[in-house]
Amino acid sequence: MVTGVNLGKNSGNSEEKLRDLGERRAIEIITALLSKDNENIAIGPGDDCAAIELGEDYLLITTDMAVSKTHFPPGITPYQMGWFIVAINLSDLAAKGAEPLGVVVATGMPDDMDSIFLKDLISGMNSCATQFRTSIIGGDLKVHDQLTLTGTAFGKVRKTEFMPRRGARPADLVAVTGKLGGAGAAYYVIKNDLSVDDSILKGLFEPVPRIQEGRVLAKTGAVTSSMDISDGLADSLYQLAAINCVGFEIDFDKIPTSPGAQEIAKELDIPMEEFAVYFGGDYELLITLDPSNWEQVKNDLQNINGSISVIGRVTSETDLILIKENEKIQLENRGYEHFKWKA
Amino acid sequence: MVTGVNLGKNSGNSEEKLRDLGERRAIEIITALLSKDNENIAIGPGDDCAAIELGEDYLLITTDMAVSKTHFPPGITPYQMGWFIVAINLSDLAAKGAEPLGVVVATGMPDDMDSIFLKDLISGMNSCATQFRTSIIGGDLKVHDQLTLTGTAFGKVRKTEFMPRRGARPADLVAVTGKLGGAGAAYYVIKNDLSVDDSILKGLFEPVPRIQEGRVLAKTGAVTSSMDISDGLADSLYQLAAINCVGFEIDFDKIPTSPGAQEIAKELDIPMEEFAVYFGGDYELLITLDPSNWEQVKNDLQNINGSISVIGRVTSETDLILIKENEKIQLENRGYEHFKWKA
Numbered sequence: 001m002v003t004g005v006n007l008g009k010n011s012g013n014s015e016e017k018l019r020d021l022g023e024r025r026a027i028e029i030i031t032a033l034l035s036k037d038n039e040n041i042a043i044g045p046g047d048d049c050a051a052i053e054l055g056e057d058y059l060l061i062t063t064d065m066a067v068s069k070t071h072f073p074p075g076i077t078p079y080q081m082g083w084f085i086v087a088i089n090l091s092d093l094a095a096k097g098a099e100p101l102g103v104v105v106a107t108g109m110p111d112d113m114d115s116i117f118l119k120d121l122i123s124g125m126n127s128c129a130t131q132f133r134t135s136i137i138g139g140d141l142k143v144h145d146q147l148t149l150t151g152t153a154f155g156k157v158r159k160t161e162f163m164p165r166r167g168a169r170p171a172d173l174v175a176v177t178g179k180l181g182g183a184g185a186a187y188y189v190i191k192n193d194l195s196v197d198d199s200i201l202k203g204l205f206e207p208v209p210r211i212q213e214g215r216v217l218a219k220t221g222a223v224t225s226s227m228d229i230s231d232g233l234a235d236s237l238y239q240l241a242a243i244n245c246v247g248f249e250i251d252f253d254k255i256p257t258s259p260g261a262q263e264i265a266k267e268l269d270i271p272m273e274e275f276a277v278y279f280g281g282d283y284e285l286l287i288t289l290d291p292s293n294w295e296q297v298k299n300d301l302q303n304i305n306g307s308i309s310v311i312g313r314v315t316s317e318t319d320l321i322l323i324k325e326n327e328k329i330q331l332e333n334r335g336y337e338h339f340k341w342k343a
Numbered sequence: 344m345v346t347g348v349n350l351g352k353n354s355g356n357s358e359e360k361l362r363d364l365g366e367r368r369a370i371e372i373i374t375a376l377l378s379k380d381n382e383n384i385a386i387g388p389g390d391d392c393a394a395i396e397l398g399e400d401y402l403l404i405t406t407d408m409a410v411s412k413t414h415f416p417p418g419i420t421p422y423q424m425g426w427f428i429v430a431i432n433l434s435d436l437a438a439k440g441a442e443p444l445g446v447v448v449a450t451g452m453p454d455d456m457d458s459i460f461l462k463d464l465i466s467g468m469n470s471c472a473t474q475f476r477t478s479i480i481g482g483d484l485k486v487h488d489q490l491t492l493t494g495t496a497f498g499k500v501r502k503t504e505f506m507p508r509r510g511a512r513p514a515d516l517v518a519v520t521g522k523l524g525g526a527g528a529a530y531y532v533i534k535n536d537l538s539v540d541d542s543i544l545k546g547l548f549e550p551v552p553r554i555q556e557g558r559v560l561a562k563t564g565a566v567t568s569s570m571d572i573s574d575g576l577a578d579s580l581y582q583l584a585a586i587n588c589v590g591f592e593i594d595f596d597k598i599p600t601s602p603g604a605q606e607i608a609k610e611l612d613i614p615m616e617e618f619a620v621y622f623g624g625d626y627e628l629l630i631t632l633d634p635s636n637w638e639q640v641k642n643d644l645q646n647i648n649g650s651i652s653v654i655g656r657v658t659s660e661t662d663l664i665l666i667k668e669n670e671k672i673q674l675e676n677r678g679y680e681h682f683k684w685k686a
Contacts, residue, residue, distance in 0.1 A: 018461065018486070019454035026484055029458060033465045038478035040444050050481035052444050052497075059402065063495055065449040065485045101383050101395050106408040106493045111362035115372060118361065122376045135381035138393035140493075141369055142408045143361070150449045150483075150493035152406055154395075 046243075047165050048092040048227055049155075057156045059101075062092035068147035073190050073204060078117045080205040081149065082124025088230060089153035090132055090209035091283040095228040097163045097218025098155035100134035100211065105151045108144025125151075132211045161218040163226035168244040168288040170316035172224050175297070176284050177213045177308050180233060181265075181272065182258030183281025188268055200260050207283040213306045214285060220300055222293035232280040237320055238333045240286070250312035250331060252277070252324040277322070278334050288314055389586075390508050391435040391570055392498075400499045402444075405435035411490035416533050416547060421460045423548040424492065425467025431573060432496035433475055433552035434626040438571040440506045440561025441498035443477035443554065448494045451487025468494075475554045504561040506569035511587040511631040513659035515567050518640075519627050520556045520651050523576060524608075524615065525601030526624025531611055543603050550626040556649045557628060563643055565636030575623040580663055581676045583629070593655035593674060595620070595667040620665070621677050631657055 018026060031045045038044075042058055043051035049060035066072065066085050076084070086103055093100055105125055109118070122136075129135050134155075182203030189196050190204075210228075217223050225244060229236040233255070237248050255276050265272045289297060294310065301308045315321075320331035361369060374388045381387075385401055386394035392403035409415065409428050419427070429446055436443055448468055452461070465479075472478050477498075525546035532539050533547075553571075560566050568587060572579040576598070580591050598619050608615045632640055637653065644651045658664075663674035 015457045015459055017454065018452060018456050018458070021458055023484060026458070026461060029461060030465050030482070030484070033462060034469055035473045035478045037473070038445065038480065041478065041480050044478075045481050050445065050447065052480070054397070059444075059497075061445065061447055061481060061495075061497065063447040063449045063481065063493070064483050065451055065487075065491070065493060067451060067485060067487050067491075069488070070486060101402075102381065102393065102404065104393065104404055104406040104495060106406045106495075108408055108410060108491060109361060111360065113361050114358045115361070115364055115369070116358055118369060118372060119376060122373050126377055130378045130380070135378045135384065135387075137381065137384050137395070138388050138404060138406065139373070140407050141366060141373070142410060143413060144408075144410050144491065145412070145489060146487070148408070148410075148451060148487065148491055150406070150408060150495075152404075152447060152449075152493075152495040154402075154404065154497070 048095045051162070054156065056159060058159055058162055059154060059156055060093055060096055060098045061152065061154045062089055063150060063152040064088050065148065065150040073187065075190060075201065076205050078120035079124035082121040083128040083206050085149040085151040086125050086128035087207045087209050087283065089151040090128070090211055091207065091228045091230060093153055093155040094210040094214035095163065095226050095285055096157060097161050097214045098157040099215060100132055100153060100155040102134055102137040103129050103151060103153045104138045105136060105149060106140040108142045108148035110145060110147065111143045132209060157218060161221070163218055163223045163287070165225055165227050165240060166243050168225040168240055168246055168314050170246055170314050171291070172288040172314040173291050173294055173310050174248060174250065174312040174314060175287050175289065175308050175310050176229065177210050177306060178282070178284040179256045179258040180282050180284060181261035181275035184275030184279030185258060185261040185264040187279065187281065188270060189264060192268060194264070196260070196264070203258060204281055207281070209283055210285050212304055213301060216300050216304055216306065217285070217287060217297065220293065220297050222289045222297050224288045224290065226285060226287045229282060229284050229286045230280050233277045233286065234331050234334055235280070236286050237331065241318060241320055245318065247315040247318045247320055248312055248331070249315055249321045249323060252322055254309060254311045256307070256309045278332065391438045394505070397499065399502060401502055401505055402497060402499055403436055403439055403441045404495065404497045405432055406493060406495040407431050408491065408493040416530065418533060418544065419548050421463035422467035425464040426471040426549050428492040428494040429468050429471035430550045430552045430626065432494040433471070433554055434550065434571045434573060436496055436498040437553040437557035438506065438569050438628055439500060440504050440557045441500040442558060443475055443496060443498040445477055445480040446472050446494060446496045447481045448479060448492060449483040451485045451491035453488060453490065454486045475552060500561060504564070506561055506566045506630070508568055508570050508583060509586050511568040511583055511589055511657050513589055513657050514634070515631040515657040516634050516637055516653050517591060517593065517655040517657060518630050518632065518651050518653045519572065520553050520649065521625070521627040522599045522601040523625050523627060524604035524618035527618030527622030528601065528604040528607040530622065530624065531613060532607060535611055537607070537610070539603070539607070546601060547624055550624065552626055553628050555647055556644060559643050559647055559649065560628070560630060560640065563636065563640050565632045565640050567631045567633065569628060569630045572625060572627050572629045573623050576620045576629065577674055577677055578623070579629050580674065584661060584663055588661065590658040590661045590663055591655055592658055592664045592666060595665055597652060597654045599650070599652045621675065
């Protein structure tokens, strides 16, 4: 789901091309044009999901499109493409603490693809949905020059358990689920044609949406803000900072890293922060919480064999700082540029 | 939304290409692979929308993808493309009697398109949504070689008012809202480079989802089955026939036709049934109902200035018959082949 982060009021030249505008400015333009007059909407563009009023619950909706040429790395199987489109949509629900209700997928496909490909693709979608206790309840199929998958996931969450992006307060702790850098490491492995264990690539090809972790976190009532870090940790922190008018101090050494990622970084002579801080594709949750709730949150996550790590704190100064080897450096506002794989 | 019509049990060669399989067989393959084990689902693939249990209501979801090369005729404006993707999704909600809650749209777009195009496109989406008392509550934006729009609409309807595809009974009347043939006439006007009034093209470029009519029909409680005829009247009747194990007798002369369509058919020497029976793109509702309820249904529709016409009846014999100039001929099982406009 795209988000309506406000990056300034300069509307620019109206004939500007999309590539010059950039994604965020384009989204700003879109958001400004949309009517806000819908009594059913609780939360519109600007969060991981939109939210509709549903009595004591919110109905949450999110949609994401993936295009074979730009979003699927070489070597990914049709099954994994199917898994991927469902997983990235479920991840947006997870970030809000929602329980999935169902997923629909619209598939655009070249007409010379065969039914084995189609079956593998659908099996991947189905496996991901059922693994997270939901299902593919409908879709659309169209002929398209390029394989194009649009997933839409919807779920529900008690209003009292919803984890918004807005809510982080100075002195809150910053924490992430799981381990970071796996997707970035896999990306560079493929780009450099390294030979590695399949488990390294699986993180990139078959991301695991943190549905269970999201539900547990939501139930603690301790989370002050939450989003997924699909666009990278740095990019996500900049988004949370803008929404909440706060800053962050992140301890680089506390960021949990994926198995094998350090070795790959070393072998390729790439600084580890490129994988764990400035690269996307790790579908983990980034949350903030009051320090007094940390023990409870950690224990609740451990009870489901989930992992969560404190990586820093929220500051009232609006700077974003990375502390590495006791040195404070400015966290760069570099986002995740969508993979540019060759066709 | 695609539908899981069962056209036979022959699974065919698994290496068959999509173009040889055809849309319906492909959908059959997809439907067979999907897990049905989701306690939240009331209605899965096989109707205009999927339905989720929501207390006394159903939450309805539908998704449709449109690709510039194949689904948008030459001359259509960016505003109209935006309108179109929202309208065709709302039409699926209308066919079930639902009230829209919101729409999300994922947009894939070449990066050399400019912000004027983007603004017009979004304005069209927004106008269609607001005209039907809902709004665009989120979306996604990706770079794509070809303009690709995936809309997902959701709405709700009382379970007691839901209008399913399954339910038509022999001796029921068959009725359609509005007038047919306008989209087909416009298609042939463009194809033959005829010069006509803009109002002829508007039916194709800016279809009107029958949300209000759908709500009124649902409230009558008289409708035994309902679907939209976006794929053409004949195609839709064949789908209803298969689901309900019934046949139809359709009086060709009772089919209400769009203004100007007759003249265009005459000028191009194309039989009028090509426009009104075998062509899609008229987003009208096709319903069946008990004859005893007809007067009430007609009056209720007239009260909102809606139009509805009886065009035939449901039969227990499973033949599909078209009565034209007192002659009974077999209705052909020809569907709406998606527009094949050149890029």
